[in-house]
Amino acid sequence: RIDRDRLWKDLHTTCEWGKGERWGENATDIGMSRLASSDADKQARDWFVKTTQDLGCDVNVDAMGNIFAVRPGMDNSAPPTYAGSHMDTQPTGGRYDGILGVHAGIEALKTMKDNDMETEYPTGVINWTNEEGARFPISMISSGVWAGAIPLEKAYNLREVGSGNATQKSELERIGYLGPLEANHKANPIAAHFELHIEQGPILEASGGKIGAVEGVQAYKWHTITVNGRDCHTGTTDFQNRSDAMLTAAKLILHSHNRASEAGCLASTGILTLKPGSTNTVPGVVQFSLDIRSKEDAALLQLEETLKSEFSKIAQGEEIGGLNARGTKGRGCTVKWQLDTDSPATTFHEDCIKCVEESVSDMLGTSEGPNVQRMTSGAGHDSVYTARRAPTSMIFVPCRDGISHNPAEYCSQEDCGNGAQVLLGAMLRYDRL
Amino acid sequence: RIDRDRLWKDLHTTCEWGKGERWGENATDIGMSRLASSDADKQARDWFVKTTQDLGCDVNVDAMGNIFAVRPGMDNSAPPTYAGSHMDTQPTGGRYDGILGVHAGIEALKTMKDNDMETEYPTGVINWTNEEGARFPISMISSGVWAGAIPLEKAYNLREVGSGNATQKSELERIGYLGPLEANHKANPIAAHFELHIEQGPILEASGGKIGAVEGVQAYKWHTITVNGRDCHTGTTDFQNRSDAMLTAAKLILHSHNRASEAGCLASTGILTLKPGSTNTVPGVVQFSLDIRSKEDAALLQLEETLKSEFSKIAQGEEIGGLNARGTKGRGCTVKWQLDTDSPATTFHEDCIKCVEESVSDMLGTSEGPNVQRMTSGAGHDSVYTARRAPTSMIFVPCRDGISHNPAEYCSQEDCGNGAQVLLGAMLRYDRL
Ligand SMILES: NC(=O)NCCC(=O)O
Numbered sequence: 001r002i003d004r005d006r007l008w009k010d011l012h013t014t015c016e017w018g019k020g021e022r023w024g025e026n027a028t029d030i031g032m033s034r035l036a037s038s039d040a041d042k043q044a045r046d047w048f049v050k051t052t053q054d055l056g057c058d059v060n061v062d063a064m065g066n067i068f069a070v071r072p073g074m075d076n077s078a079p080p081t082y083a084g085s086h087m088d089t090q091p092t093g094g095r096y097d098g099i100l101g102v103h104a105g106i107e108a109l110k111t112m113k114d115n116d117m118e119t120e121y122p123t124g125v126i127n128w129t130n131e132e133g134a135r136f137p138i139s140m141i142s143s144g145v146w147a148g149a150i151p152l153e154k155a156y157n158l159r160e161v162g163s164g165n166a167t168q169k170s171e172l173e174r175i176g177y178l179g180p181l182e183a184n185h186k187a188n189p190i191a192a193h194f195e196l197h198i199e200q201g202p203i204l205e206a207s208g209g210k211i212g213a214v215e216g217v218q219a220y221k222w223h224t225i226t227v228n229g230r231d232c233h234t235g236t237t238d239f240q241n242r243s244d245a246m247l248t249a250a251k252l253i254l255h256s257h258n259r260a261s262e263a264g265c266l267a268s269t270g271i272l273t274l275k276p277g278s279t280n281t282v283p284g285v286v287q288f289s290l291d292i293r294s295k296e297d298a299a300l301l302q303l304e305e306t307l308k309s310e311f312s313k314i315a316q317g318e319e320i321g322g323l324n325a326r327g328t329k330g331r332g333c334t335v336k337w338q339l340d341t342d343s344p345a346t347t348f349h350e351d352c353i354k355c356v357e358e359s360v361s362d363m364l365g366t367s368e369g370p371n372v373q374r375m376t377s378g379a380g381h382d383s384v385y386t387a388r389r390a391p392t393s394m395i396f397v398p399c400r401d402g403i404s405h406n407p408a409e410y411c412s413q414e415d416c417g418n419g420a421q422v423l424l425g426a427m428l429r430y431d432r433l
Numbered sequence: 434r435i436d437r438d439r440l441w442k443d444l445h446t447t448c449e450w451g452k453g454e455r456w457g458e459n460a461t462d463i464g465m466s467r468l469a470s471s472d473a474d475k476q477a478r479d480w481f482v483k484t485t486q487d488l489g490c491d492v493n494v495d496a497m498g499n500i501f502a503v504r505p506g507m508d509n510s511a512p513p514t515y516a517g518s519h520m521d522t523q524p525t526g527g528r529y530d531g532i533l534g535v536h537a538g539i540e541a542l543k544t545m546k547d548n549d550m551e552t553e554y555p556t557g558v559i560n561w562t563n564e565e566g567a568r569f570p571i572s573m574i575s576s577g578v579w580a581g582a583i584p585l586e587k588a589y590n591l592r593e594v595g596s597g598n599a600t601q602k603s604e605l606e607r608i609g610y611l612g613p614l615e616a617n618h619k620a621n622p623i624a625a626h627f628e629l630h631i632e633q634g635p636i637l638e639a640s641g642g643k644i645g646a647v648e649g650v651q652a653y654k655w656h657t658i659t660v661n662g663r664d665c666h667t668g669t670t671d672f673q674n675r676s677d678a679m680l681t682a683a684k685l686i687l688h689s690h691n692r693a694s695e696a697g698c699l700a701s702t703g704i705l706t707l708k709p710g711s712t713n714t715v716p717g718v719v720q721f722s723l724d725i726r727s728k729e730d731a732a733l734l735q736l737e738e739t740l741k742s743e744f745s746k747i748a749q750g751e752e753i754g755g756l757n758a759r760g761t762k763g764r765g766c767t768v769k770w771q772l773d774t775d776s777p778a779t780t781f782h783e784d785c786i787k788c789v790e791e792s793v794s795d796m797l798g799t800s801e802g803p804n805v806q807r808m809t810s811g812a813g814h815d816s817v818y819t820a821r822r823a824p825t826s827m828i829f830v831p832c833r834d835g836i837s838h839n840p841a842e843y844c845s846q847e848d849c850g851n852g853a854q855v856l857l858g859a860m861l862r863y864d865r866l
């Protein structure tokens with residue numbers, strides 16, 4: 001049995017480094033702002049290294065700053081079974097996204113040590129660098145380099161968001177975490193990767209579920225859509241004579257939602273900018289982000305192709321889905337697409353998923369025995385990249401109201417403890433397998 | 434006959450002060466950036482004062498920096514018949530909006546002088562301060578103070594847009610145009626106000642019209658609409674569990690267009706901002722501007738009331754106008770309205786409208802005789818406020834492609850000349866009336 005109080009205490013101890021916004025009355029009702037390779041991230045990393053070394057782990061840092069802490073097994077000729085996640089956060093993030101997975105891994109190792117457990121092969125914990133992509137703007141970039149999916153030079157040269165000049169490489173160097181180990185799955189292989197994570201959505205909470213055995217991660221693509229029309233005066237230009245880029249963008253956003261709904265996919269717009277931005281000028285240019293997701297690559301591609309063809313037609317005033325039916329036909333706008341991110345669907349390894357489910361069964365009959373359900377992750381995680389090179393699965397626990405990427409993100413002590421217990425059990429089961 | 438070449442040359446001479454973006458190859462294919470009470474505005478004002486004084490005018494500046502240049506008539510016991518407009522521009526404005534009206538007024542006075550014409554009563558030209566509202570953010574503010582519609586203190590304390598600390602008063606003082614005359618229609622009455630202006634829309638151009646005799650200005654209201662939903666992760670939150678403020682705003686913008694279309698009104702969104710602004714976060718807050726216009730106050734009120742009731746219902750997922758028919762019903766959002774500007778419909782004076790039409794008739798038979806059509810102004814102008822206190826009308830001339838508030842705004846030399854000729858004729862006819 002893991003020590004639920006110790007886990008809770010450790011987690012909130014490291015959250016002293018990089019504290020963000022207070023959102024409630026309790027001592028720990030404070031969000032996190034621990035950007036990758038910041039001073040606060042260095043403090044959290046130093047704690048990680050010292051704590052795992054104190055447990056008797058062999059700790060190595062690779063060229064992307066990924067930290068691998070390994071507890072020897074009986075036979076150390078095979079690679080370790082790892083728990084892995086990340087300790088960096090969004091600028092206005094919470095205390096559980098990523099952080100819980102790393103802490104639960106350490107708690108698992110502590111529990112093994114407390115019980116003098118010997119594993120067949122080595123076990124360990126990984127802290128992946130810059131999972132959020134909030135400071136250096138590609139998410140899961142360091143597990144991506146490890147998996148050979150993203151070139152090291154591209155990752156190194158990535159400049160921080162905003163006006164600063166720091167790169168991913170210069171900042172790793174500055175905080176002393178540009179390690180000697182090659183950032184590569186061949187040079188540094190792993191046997192299996194288990195990642196405990198808050199669900200970041202409302203599905204478990206809504207169904208009274210306690211543990212999600214994650215079967216895979218849905219596919220997603222990020223696009224920037226540009227609508228070009230023509231600036232004109234709002235008071236003097238009748239609807240017939242407008243090329244209204246904002247009205248057109250409104251139709252396209254609504255249509256993307258409608259088509260995604262019909263196809264059982266997701267479509268979301270999180271960023272929208274327009275020009276020139278004056279109450280009495282109809283905007284000539286609108287740009288917006290379009291994040292589309294589906295469990296099936298084929299369904300995502302189908303949705304993307306449908307929208308590509310229909311957006312242009314709607315913008316030209318053609319009648320699709322009732323969007324141009326009630327208004328006045330104007331002069332039309334043009335639409336351009338730019339692909340920013342393409343993350344195909346990931347399927348986790350059946351062996352690992354079973355280890356998670358069986359680890360839950362091991363707890364049944366005990367007072368804390370949680371239920372389990374198979375589910376698909378809506379968000380990308382480092383496990384997407386480890387899954388390309390090693391058997392992988394994830395364990396989800398509920399987070400309150402599905403809120404994540406928000407200071408008020410919350411996972412109860414009970415759910416954190418359940419997750420860590422299942423993680424330990426899954427690692428041990430995989431080790432025996 | 435006014436001197437069309439002199440008018441054209443004078444206009445482009447003063448446009449040396451406050452030059453903006455070049456948009457074409459010709460010497461005068463350069464936009465304007467002459468914000469109210471800037472150094473460039475002072476240069477244009479100094480030219481105005483010197484030029485009208487050289488014509489023998491009596492020039493006075495009021496407490497809002499409005500400049501009144503008066504050419505004496507035979508009987509100077511009655512107030513003057515004025516031409517009036519403004520010399521300030523948008524930050525990315527053109528050479529004709531406002532500027533043409535002032536120059537045409539000066540050209541009219543020059544023509545009277547050249548021909549030794551004596552008018553019954555005085556005639557004059559007004560340069561109104563900060564019509565655009567682009568630097569100090571209330572449009573037509575100084576004619577509004579003169580008409581008693583806006584309190585002097587409110588106008589004085591208006592701070593400049595952006596990060597500066599200058600106020601309308603401090604800047605008028607700085608450039609030496611905080612005048613001694615009371616800014617008030619009683620202290621400084623006017624007999625009639627004629628304003629030549631580019632149409633700023635495509636109606637004249639589309640119909641081959643040359644002169645618009647403006648009967649009035651449509652009503653308009655500016656609102657800021659705030660949609661409140663809840664931030665959530667785009668990948669982990671199914672549609673049922675969202676309160677998507679961006680999707681809701683898209684529906685409301687489209688619905689405002691549809692309802693305005695049905696009612697023969699206008700609705701436009703020129704500004705939209707959202708929070709937090711990340712590709713993978715569904716926005717929890719969206720704010721957008723809603724500019725609605727109608728020729729009839731009653732129709733505008735009806736549209737506003739309809740939208741107020743329907744926006745909330747649509748945001749809550751109710752089925753109105755097909756907007757919620759094809760998508761997935763979420764948790765709903767709330768909608769708040771804030772009224773920023775309320776400008777009721779203005780009817781100009783029949784005597785003044787007739788003077789404009791008759792002035793066009795006076796030109797018929799001559800080679801340059803233009804056609805004339807009655808029309809309503811879609812945009813607000815200083816004439817909206819003068820109309821509250823004196824007989825007023827406006828003269829519209831076509832502008833290319835209806836483009837205005839844009840460096841590429843353009844009115845041909847022929848159309849500028851036609852407008853100035855009609856302005857002179859209308860002033861003389863009113864004087865005799
Ligand atoms: N967990 C997470 O937010 N990852 C970022 C990539 C995504 O939006 O899915």
Ligand SMILES: NC(=O)NCCC(=O)O
Pocket residue numbers: 235280565572811812813814
């Ligand atoms: N002429 C002009 O653009 N006035 C500003 C007020 C309006 O938008 O109608």
